[in-house]
Amino acid sequence: MTDLTTRWLGLELKSPLVLGASPLTDELDTLKACVQAGAGAVVMHSLFEEQLVAEQMAAHRFIDSRINMDAEARSFFPESEIFEMGSGSYLQRLQQLKTELGVPVIASLNGISPGGWTQHAKELEQAGADAIELNLYDLATDAGDTADTLEQRQLAVIRSVVEQVSVPVSVKLSPFYSALPAFVAGVEAAGARGLVLFNRFYQPDIDLEQLALSREVVLSTSAELPLRLHAMARLYNRTGLDMAASGGVHTGDDAAKAILSGATVVQLVSTVLQHGPAAFERLGGELTTRLASIGYQSLQEARGALSLDNVPDAGTWERLNYARLLHGWQSSR
Template identity: 55%
Template sequence: MVDLRTQWLGLALPTPIVVASSPLSDDLDALRLLERAGAGAVVMRSLFEEQLVEEQMAAHRYFDSHADGDAEARTMVPESHVFSLGPDAYLVNIRRARGALNIPVIGSLNGTSPGGWTELAGALEAAGADAIELNLYDLGTSLREDSSDVEARQLEVVRGVCAAVRVPVSVKLSPFYASLPFFVEKLRGAGARGVVLFNRFYQPDIDLDALEVVRHVRFSTHSELPLRLHGLALLSGRVDVELAASGGVHSGDDAVKCIVSGAHVVQLASVLLERGSEAMRAIVEGVRARLDAMGYDHVAHARGVLALDKAPDPHAWERLQYVRTLQGWRPRHGGKWR
């Protein structure tokens, strides 16, 4: 039977199927069920820069109002320790999860500006996080920042987080970079050991009756998978970082597609939120069955076999195939379009 044991960021995982960052991480019973169902690791939900900065501001406001500008009085108040305010509950959750599970527990930070908040990564590590996943969820809404400014700022955030911890750091990215391989190479230089492809943007919709912008969390579908497969295939074996897939994985075969495109691990959120821990079991078993049927004795041997650097037909991932695909379109069943 195929061996599913996997290394991710230097951590030993029993399987490559990982619980993605989501509210499931707040529920210890859910995490225990997922571990029993075959999860290889769990990523905690994110602690957001906005939360942390707000806590820092609150701490400063508190100290300012009590110390009243008097330098001596300031030395009487404790250090402006933001951890003891808002993020407390988060750190407690990490500590609890670390104590209850045998699989790695990965803390998650989400932010886009360099600054003191990145040092909080050290608090996540101290609470027991085995690694940090940094989500660069950056919507690029400014008219004054060009793409190189945005990327330079993001690299500084990555450097800040990497400098704050000894545990490995992975970076969760959006799909929207003009040159994904170049930026990932820069991330590696900034200290990232892995990248997670990709963030899913929660685009607002419009309610025309109310003429209002509305926001819903929509679960993913299989249709989101090909974008991930393409990103994985472009990077696998070409950039010295480990790769995680996130987005659109709903079956064992979806996960195997990610692995043969180059993923070390495959993360699940929507399918678990919708279908419960049984989905984890089904996907792990599905991966095992498919890799067995393909004749692999270790999951690592299947990794990246169809990536750009190894695929028998690398053009399948490149522009040439796009031209062929578009030009080769014909009406279904050879019929006439009407």
């Protein structure tokens, strides 16, 4: 029987299968069922920078309109309380999940500009978050936005969140970096403890009938996993950060591949939205069976076994447009 216990960001988890950030945060019974079925930790959905900044601005307008009130009336609205407006329900939910679930609960922030909104990380820690996942979402739409400008801004956000808290911070990245290992070195220097690879973008499609953009959320398939495997295989042993695979894990074999590439944990969302909490039990069983059949006694033995440094044919990881493969496909037709 393969031992599935693992350490993620210094937290002891009974399983590497973690519920990723999703709307399921709002469904306590479903979350309990996920834990019952084997989820090792739960990530809450994100609080967004835009949402937090809008709250702060609303709070300031609220205070301004009471400037002429008498002192007693104003004392009913201390700044710290007003700062919590709106995100208050998130903090309450976090406290409830901490009390009820019995596994680590990871809060999530999503944003891109270094600024006051990152102070909310402190509130998340005070409400009991075991760790904070920072989802960095940035999109260059201006020719003046260079890769370096965007990356420096992202590193500043990480530093500003890390400074607020003593719990570990993991960073969820997009797949779109020219030189991922160099950026990851910056993430580590900024004080993060883990990476979540990768964020999955909901690219708008075009509805030709309506001549409009369609914004449907399409769930992932296992076809999205190799992008993550490749990134983790390249980074394993070349960063001190723990790595979580996020995107395209639908079977125990998908989870096994992620771990062999170097993942510490594997986050699940689409498969849980499709199949419910039972997905954890199924994937846990499949993962154990697969690792045992290869001969691994623990996740630690399996982790990174097929990473760039450990495979004899490293060129397959390094040269993705390998001429032999491309020509091979043509001749086999």
